[in-house]
Amino acid sequence: MTAVLKINTQDLDDRFIEKMKAEHAKSDLEIHVVDAAGDAPSLGESGFWNVISKLDWDKVGDDAAVLEPAVEYLSKQPLSQVYQFVDQLAEKLHHLDTKAHAQVFLDDEEAEGYLSPDDFLYARCAVVASGEAAFKTVLTEPAKMPTELTFEPLLHLANAAYRRKTGKEATLKPAISYETYSNRNGWQK
Numbered sequence: 001m002t003a004v005l006k007i008n009t010q011d012l013d014d015r016f017i018e019k020m021k022a023e024h025a026k027s028d029l030e031i032h033v034v035d036a037a038g039d040a041p042s043l044g045e046s047g048f049w050n051v052i053s054k055l056d057w058d059k060v061g062d063d064a065a066v067l068e069p070a071v072e073y074l075s076k077q078p079l080s081q082v083y084q085f086v087d088q089l090a091e092k093l094h095h096l097d098t099k100a101h102a103q104v105f106l107d108d109e110e111a112e113g114y115l116s117p118d119d120f121l122y123a124r125c126a127v128v129a130s131g132e133a134a135f136k137t138v139l140t141e142p143a144k145m146p147t148e149l150t151f152e153p154l155l156h157l158a159n160a161a162y163r164r165k166t167g168k169e170a171t172l173k174p175a176i177s178y179e180t181y182s183n184r185n186g187w188q189k
Helices: 014-023 044-053 063-075 079-096 099-107 117-129 132-140 152-166 184-188
Strands: none
Touching (some): 063 079, 099 117, 117 152
């Protein structure tokens, strides 16, 4: 059963949270923060790629330095855009999670027929981190999937921006899974 509850954040208290825990103990809770004033702009597709464009590839070898300009920029945006970045990143990684893209790894003579789920995820991160044009090319031409490039730190960009913005550790979970083999349609082809 799916239920939609609307509640103003000012009405959230310990009693409400305990009631939710008791009534929905084995359920997932998905929270959508809707700005009542309507003045928080959406990150959008172009905003996502704008954040990606801030990665400083002149600092290759120092992952934190590569991420820094993007983290700094995203941390200055409305918090809703940090959440939107997480979802958009996951969506793009999910789209690249296909048998056709993985086949590039399996055909690599060093891979010996084994696909490392983590390496494949980090290679997909490198594709997204390379920018919109590279992403679109690899998405439509799986044979161009890189086998030597990885960029796991991209997975931590939004968490770092959240931490910088709020001073708290992030618990950001995307609406869609980006883990290898999660795109069932992509693995059926």
